[in-house]
Amino acid sequence: MNTATYPTIEQTVGNTPLVRLQRIPGADSDARGNVILAKLEGNNPAGSVKDRPALSMIRHAEARGEIRPGDTLIEATSGNTGIALAMVAAMRGYRMILIMPDNLSLERRAAMTAYGAQLILTPASKGGMEYARDLALAMQSEGKGKVLDQFANPDNPRAHIEGTGPELWTQTGGRITHFVSAMGTTGTIMGVSTYLKSQNPAVQVIGAQPAEGSQIPGIRKWPEAYLPAIFDRSRIDGYESIEQTEAESMARRLAAEEGIFGGISSAGALVAALRVSARVENATIVFIVCDRGDRYLSTGVFNT
Known part of the structure; x- marks a missing residue:
């Protein structure tokens, strides 16, 4: 065939x-x-505009030799980027840890876990996305995975x-x-x-x-x-x-x-x-x- x-x-x-x-x-x-x-x-296949930067960030990080299939990726997300990253991680063979404030919709959480991602919910009362971003960076410094960092990664706007x-x-x-x-x-x-x-x-x-x-x-x-x-x-x-x-x-x-x-x-x-x-x-x-x-x-x- x-x-x-x-x-x-x-x-x-x-x-x-x-x-x-x-x-x-x-x-x-x-x-x-x-x-x-x-x-x-x-x-888009995972349902949002974020499919574009998710694919871009992972593909370009692979091309630079910064990550390879089997690695663990970490990202703070309000939802759509997390779902998109979970999809791309599933298609390309990565473990995905997503950190998300606990006041966001149940559908988003369910979609992330459906793609096989591990979800860490943070109390919105502790600062929402700002707290989630800080926790992602702290986990990276502890060697728990690689943060793609959609907020600072030029491969995000590059997709657009x-x-x-x-x-x-x-x-x-x-x-x-x-x-x-x-x-x-x-x-x-x-x-x-x-x-x-x-x-x-x-x-x-x-x-x-x-x-x-x-x-x-x-x-x-x-x-x-x-x-x-x-x-x-x-x-x-x-x-x-x-x-x-x-x-x-x-x-x-x-x-x-x-x-x-x-x-x-x-x-x-x-x-x-x-x-x-x-x-x-x-x-x-x-x-x-x-x-x-x-x-x-x-x-x-x-x-x-």
């Missing part, structure tokens, strides 16, 4: 659909000549410089004028911005951040001491503060009115994209649907 004609699971990462919203943008957006497009990253950004440029025929993304590790927005601005410096890049007091899975506003090392302010042209209630409401609307079952941070990015659309004309605005809504069913967000 000629196996060369069949893809492996890792070859299905990326090349996700870009689709036009039909109802939510409304008549005002149409009158302005704007189009709002959703990049469906939930179509080499993949997501070129896809968006090609899919829009170079017509993209605005790119909107939730900000977590900032890998997606950093990498896509780098590529798009190399093609057209006039492309505007907008980051969605949580408003004061809002807790939106996948959207963070880091304390200064914990800002990801991969983050470069110069690559972002503006920010939109997103309220938790409007992100949750938009997640329900996105599913019910557009048939796109996305996560809560994805809906937050759409809220930001709609604000952009209200200010501009003849624009091609792309936002990232970074994962699927079924990852959040246990939170009750979609029950209202």
Whole structure:
């Protein structure tokens, strides 16, 4: 049998659909000549945009000789990166230890363990992701494994410089004028911005951040001491503060009115994209649907 004609699971990462919203943008957006497009990253095999950097970080670390199959990898994660790393570790033969705050959704925990990862839950009361990041580094210093460190690893944004950004440029025929993304590790927005601005410096890049007091899975506003090392302010042209209630409401609307079952941070990015659309004309605005809504069913967000 000629196996060369069949893809492996890792070859299905990326090349996700870009689709036009039909109802939510409304008549005002149409009158302005704007189009709002959703990049469906939930179509990746482990269900999120994080499949891209997970594969990139492991493949490039292997190529540099820093890790080899059979090694133990460690990562602090709020969910999607952990699921993606667990998948890639399973496909390439690594042990995976994931450290995660205990207030994140049950679906995410179950997905990680399904791929064979060991899960360490940390008390959210001790500092959430910041505490989880510190614990990962402490375990590495004790010789318990290698931290890939999505927050400082250039192979994270590299995945979007080499993949997501070129896809968006090609899919829009170079017509993209605005790119909107939730900000977590900032890998997606950093990498896509780098590529798009190399093609057209006039492309505007907008980051969605949580408003004061809002807790939106996948959207963070880091304390200064914990800002990801991969983050470069110069690559972002503006920010939109997103309220938790409007992100949750938009997640329900996105599913019910557009048939796109996305996560809560994805809906937050759409809220930001709609604000952009209200200010501009003849624009091609792309936002990232970074994962699927079924990852959040246990939170009750979609029950209202």
